[in-house]
Amino acid sequence: MILPMIFKYYKPNSIIDIGCGIGTWLSAALELGIQNLQGMDCNEISEDYLLLPRKYIAIDNL
Numbered sequence: 001m002i003l004p005m006i007f008k009y010y011k012p013n014s015i016i017d018i019g020c021g022i023g024t025w026l027s028a029a030l031e032l033g034i035q036n037l038q039g040m041d042c043n044e045i046s047e048d049y050l051l052l053p054r055k056y057i058a059i060d061n062l
Contacts, residue, residue: 001028003025003028003029003032004032007032011032011034012034013034013036014034014036014037014038015029015034015036015037015038016037016038016039016040017037017038017039017040018039018040018062019040019041019042020039020040020041020057021041021043021045022045022049022050022051023039023050023051023052023056023057024051026039026051026052026056026057027051027052030052030056037052037056038056038057038058039056039057039058040057040058040059040060040062041057041058041059042059042060042061042062043059044059045057045059
């Protein structure tokens with residue numbers, strides 16, 4: 001995966017993902033220890049499909 005390679009050189013304290021969908025990148029960042037995460041998407045996504053808890057994803061039409 002690409003995030004571990006990036007984190008070798010720079011590990012952020014927080015991540016925002018605009019257009020996060022089901023939270024693929026956010027989930028990977030959470031697994032790598034980033035706790036301050038926020039995703040945003042314009043489509044409501046069923047809890048069944050999310051890869052991380054709903055609290056990390058806001059629904060809004062930018």
